[in-house]
Amino acid sequence: MTISAKGISVLESAASVCVLTGAGISAESGVPTFRGKEGLWSKFKPEELANFRAFINNPDLVWEWYTYRKNVMKDVKPNPAHLALAEMERIVEDFTLVTQNVDNLHQRGGSRNVYELHGNIERSYCIDCRRPEQNVMLDEQGKAPRCKSCGGLIRPDVVWFGELLPYETFQMGAAAAARCDLFLLIGTSGIVYPAASLPLVARDHGAYVLEVNQEYTDLSSRVSETIVGKAGVIVPEMLASMKNTRKRGTNSE
Template sequence: MDNDYQSESFRFFGLCDALREARHVVVLTGAGISAESGVPTFRDVMTGLWAKYNPQKLATPQAFERDPKLVWEWYAWRRELVSKVEPNAGHRALVDLAQRVPRLTLITQNVDGLHQRAGSQDVIELHGNIQRVKCAKEGTVIERWEETGEVPPRCPNCGGWLRPDVVWFGEVLPVQAFNDAALAALDSNVFLSVGTSGLVEPAASLPLIAVRRGARVVLVNPEETPLLHEDVDFLCGPAGVMLPALIQETWPSEAD
């Protein structure tokens, strides 16, 4: 554990036992864990070339209908930003945790794919993935298409526009993904909410579901969030420090 966080070790009291005894650990991650890798938050990317645009007017179905070329190019720029960063110690710690508990379900609100790049398997992506593309008309994921110079490109199946496979403002979350996430929360013994504001619904309801079912719920965040109350533990610090430290505290003889 980093020296700066030695004084925080008391916060793990009891949580280490809960993790060792847990049958099912569920983790929900948000923008905070990716920000530690250098991924700009949603509003941070609206600088320079894009400063004159309102992000909520670039991330809606209406915006795409109005100016599909602009929206496609904005997401292409964001994909380039994401491609230049690497998973951090927080992402890697969750891969490690998955190998130490009987069952771990990883749910993310992030669209950057960093969990998968770190080695996490079967990630539930509530908001999609910026690296994937789907047909705006049919909703099917498209892996290959003919490059004709059109922006955005056309679906090879129906000729409709292609768009990023992400959830825009005004759109509902993928039904199967959210149902799987909610069922996991109901079944969890320990629920970690990592780098999330606790403000974005319906994902914000997941730790509350776990609390009501009697799970140990822990927030991992550099600052307090609206979810913090007496039934929830709080580890104050960045995920890249707190998660590896938690694993080291829980399995000291096995941790590197």
């Protein structure tokens, strides 16, 4: 599918853009959903491991899973959609990127200011003193990592099932959604609230809401336009439309 004439004209003229991305954009890079039928971890559902009680009951097992996921991520690269969004950040005056993904691919693709609703798998912190840690994994004995300053358990800095989203991050995203002219909804089914409320906030404040997904979603009937297809193809086309009317060289690196 191609972008409508109306969509192109909004892409060309929007001064304030807010984007929400989800698992679909990462799937195009080959990030698995960890809900597959095959492999070492197939006997667990993600929600059985990604929750605080599972972590306290068996931190070694939960860290084994996150260590596996981090190792998978080493072989995964940002795709053209990630790269195009990073470039949009450089050419649009007021640009906000909100993501439900924890995989760090936006940052690796060059995005600088990313509002992470579900945290980031690259970061960790101590559950007792909250000291942050980078690049932590299972140790050689298969034990969960411990805090160097207080000995407490270290957990991944991600939002687990049953936990609240970071309030300030969500509020910043909601404020950006309320003030934008154009809202892009990319690779997310729109069923997980409160993130799914962001495109509706944008719509209710008069923004043009453009959805890019591989199939129609629960939100499709409530957005301005849905483009069914790969984000890796469509988002670069959107960037090209934005560049039509914007000077080159502004905000250059």
